[in-house]
Each structure stands twice: as C-alpha cells, then as structure tokens.
Amino acid sequence: MNKSDIQKGKIVYYARILKPVGIYEVSELVIRTVEDDYFVGMDKRDKHAYLFSYNKINDVVFFDRKVCLQKVLKAEENAPKISSEKEYEEY
Numbered sequence: 001m002n003k004s005d006i007q008k009g010k011i012v013y014y015a016r017i018l019k020p021v022g023i024y025e026v027s028e029l030v031i032r033t034v035e036d037d038y039f040v041g042m043d044k045r046d047k048h049a050y051l052f053s054y055n056k057i058n059d060v061v062f063f064d065r066k067v068c069l070q071k072v073l074k075a076e077e078n079a080p081k082i083s084s085e086k087e088y089e090e091y
Helices: 065-077
Strands: 011-018 023-034 039-043 049-052
Antiparallel strands (some): 039 049
C-alpha cells in the first residue's frame, strides 16, 4: 500500500493502539478526504474522523484487515499491565 492507493471512498483498516489506556482495536474507515500531505478516514460505525499523514501507511493504516488485526493482537500480547491494584470484597 502506498500514497497512490489512497483514494476517496476506499476502505482501509486502522490499528488503533492506545497502550496507556488499554485500547487495542481494528477500526474500519472509509477515506473521505485526500490531500497532498494527509488523508482523512471516517469510521463506518461511529462516524469518527481520523487524520493521517502518509507515513502512517503500513504502520497503523492497512488495506488488509488480517494484517491490521495481527498488528493489534501482537501489540496487545506485549502490553504492559495497566493497573497493579487488587480488588477485595468488603465484609
């Protein structure tokens, strides 16, 4: 996937990895804006828009959902534990 493959209306997959808050997910985006130095994808479910520079292609933006999912699963596998708190029942 390269810059010329990004076209308005195409579907791409975004590896949304936010380690500090423990979010690891694949978002399906429809390209809505293409400019010289950036492009915008809109999430099909919640209509959230994500702005990307072209250097994010094959890093967090992919055409192949399986490749994107592998990236997310690998990141989640290597994720640090967010909280060391233990839950206790009160008596």
